[in-house]
Amino acid sequence: MVKPFSKSKRTPVRLRHKIEKAGSAKKRKERKLAKQNPQWRSRLKKDPGIPNLFPFKDKILEEIEEKKRKKAEDAQRLRDAAKSKKSAGKNAEVEGEDADEDMQDDQGDLSDEDMEDDEEDAADSSNLMAALLASAQVRAADYGSKGDLADDDDGDGIDGGVQVSSNLSADNRNPDSSRKAFDKVFKQVLDAADVILYVLDARDPEGTRSREVERQVMAAQSGEKRLILVLNKIDLVPVEVLAGWLKHLKRYFPTTPLRASTPASNAQTFDHKQYTIKNTSETLLRSLKSYAASKQLNRSISVGVIGYPNVGKSSVINALTSRLNKGVQSSACPVGSEAGVTTALREVKIDSKLKILDSPGIVFPAAVNDENQEGKQKRRSEHEARLILLNALPPAQISDPGPAIKLLLERMSASPALYDKLLQHYGIVALGPFGRGDTTTDFLVQVARKRGRLGKGGVPNLNAAAMTVITDWRDGRIQGWVEPPVLKIADDAEMANGATTEVGPSADQKIIVKEWAEEFKLDGLWDGTNNE
Numbered sequence: 001m002v003k004p005f006s007k008s009k010r011t012p013v014r015l016r017h018k019i020e021k022a023g024s025a026k027k028r029k030e031r032k033l034a035k036q037n038p039q040w041r042s043r044l045k046k047d048p049g050i051p052n053l054f055p056f057k058d059k060i061l062e063e064i065e066e067k068k069r070k071k072a073e074d075a076q077r078l079r080d081a082a083k084s085k086k087s088a089g090k091n092a093e094v095e096g097e098d099a100d101e102d103m104q105d106d107q108g109d110l111s112d113e114d115m116e117d118d119e120e121d122a123a124d125s126s127n128l129m130a131a132l133l134a135s136a137q138v139r140a141a142d143y144g145s146k147g148d149l150a151d152d153d154d155g156d157g158i159d160g161g162v163q164v165s166s167n168l169s170a171d172n173r174n175p176d177s178s179r180k181a182f183d184k185v186f187k188q189v190l191d192a193a194d195v196i197l198y199v200l201d202a203r204d205p206e207g208t209r210s211r212e213v214e215r216q217v218m219a220a221q222s223g224e225k226r227l228i229l230v231l232n233k234i235d236l237v238p239v240e241v242l243a244g245w246l247k248h249l250k251r252y253f254p255t256t257p258l259r260a261s262t263p264a265s266n267a268q269t270f271d272h273k274q275y276t277i278k279n280t281s282e283t284l285l286r287s288l289k290s291y292a293a294s295k296q297l298n299r300s301i302s303v304g305v306i307g308y309p310n311v312g313k314s315s316v317i318n319a320l321t322s323r324l325n326k327g328v329q330s331s332a333c334p335v336g337s338e339a340g341v342t343t344a345l346r347e348v349k350i351d352s353k354l355k356i357l358d359s360p361g362i363v364f365p366a367a368v369n370d371e372n373q374e375g376k377q378k379r380r381s382e383h384e385a386r387l388i389l390l391n392a393l394p395p396a397q398i399s400d401p402g403p404a405i406k407l408l409l410e411r412m413s414a415s416p417a418l419y420d421k422l423l424q425h426y427g428i429v430a431l432g433p434f435g436r437g438d439t440t441t442d443f444l445v446q447v448a449r450k451r452g453r454l455g456k457g458g459v460p461n462l463n464a465a466a467m468t469v470i471t472d473w474r475d476g477r478i479q480g481w482v483e484p485p486v487l488k489i490a491d492d493a494e495m496a497n498g499a500t501t502e503v504g505p506s507a508d509q510k511i512i513v514k515e516w517a518e519e520f521k522l523d524g525l526w527d528g529t530n531n532e
Helices: 013-036 057-107 112-124 128-146 175-192 211-223 239-249 277-295 313-324 373-389 402-413 416-425 439-451 462-474 492-496 507-519
Strands: 195-201 226-232 255-257 301-307 346-351 354-358
Touching: 175 211, 175 301, 195 211, 195 313, 211 226, 226 239, 226 277, 226 313, 226 507, 239 255, 255 277, 277 301, 277 313, 277 346, 277 354, 301 313, 313 346, 313 354, 373 402, 402 416, 402 439, 402 462, 439 462
Parallel strands: 195 226, 195 301, 226 255, 301 354
Antiparallel strands: 346 354
């Protein structure tokens, strides 16, 4: 029973809130005073250690010291094991080099320059791979002399990519560095391969093609090497342009189109019906396997893949290996949208009769004969701009993207349709040399404003805008290609005078092309009319 006139213990809400505010204010004041206190102490309390009066203090300290001593001994034992393994690897490497030199002396086929390159490669590697490679070469030479099979595995399968050389870093802008890389990488591939797949970019086949490479392949081993031109990235060019380039290139070497990978996001592509990833890669793989079976050698056929950087060499190998995996995407070789992903020779085994050798991208150096220093600098700037449009330079090696944008606009202006598509892609109405600038500067200024490439104070960043355009060009978001050459036929007057204006391969070259196409069963395939 409640007593009459008793006072309730409930407090009003207003009073509770007042008490909470007062408490919060007091805590804030304490924290503020604590910060002003010069004798500030950390919240992390220091470990006081073991008290001296603890009866088992000596025993605990001995256990701690014993654990420290065992940990130090284990670390020292691991370091000694690593040193001994490294020294054993160096000794095995030296033995492998001696065996390799003996084999080269017996064969007498390698030149002095190749021997020097091999010695440099062996000196650079500091692991067991060099020794294993040298011993494998000795065993391969023994098998070749006895007539035994070089491959013990008779079943079909794909081995993962095996790196067979040290990393290669070359500055393709420098002709000297490019020449050294060309001499080193291309000669290794040419010596090891029986068939050369020369990968070209369908947007500019002649720009990614080197006649010096073709001459060296034709002259190697008295013409025993085979060369096939692979026209990659065909989905970035229209049907009539692709048919024209196939017709032109087939006059020199057997040529096959290939769509090795799916395009980048928002890329402007063309549908070629029968020119799919499955059909083109299966055709190329079937041709290589038929050639390997027709040779009936006691070893596997080696196929070397060469070409400019970022033309899709590794993607070609992945497309071929994915056919054996029933269309499952293959990762035998690492790929990327930028140039310079592949930095060393990599071997991928298809089966007991066929293996493919992936190589880093090489740029055949352009000759610079101008004695004037200003002329050399101008020639190198033009060479760098051409390499940028060929996607042959990684972004780290691009010093000035401006000349490349100027060259791109000049090429696009030759085709009004492509030029209008380029402006529409960036939402540009018109270009003109406004102020003291030129057309290229006005184009980059408008791209910077449209894409938000602005610096401090809203000033357009022309370098960032140029790199944006280069990235869009590399990924196929900007449509552009080189028209195939048209053969000029001589008129009746020139024929009467015995002169002709048609420049093409000789009769011997046409016979070689026909015979090679029959060996790979490429004769009559992809004539450019079966996809209409």
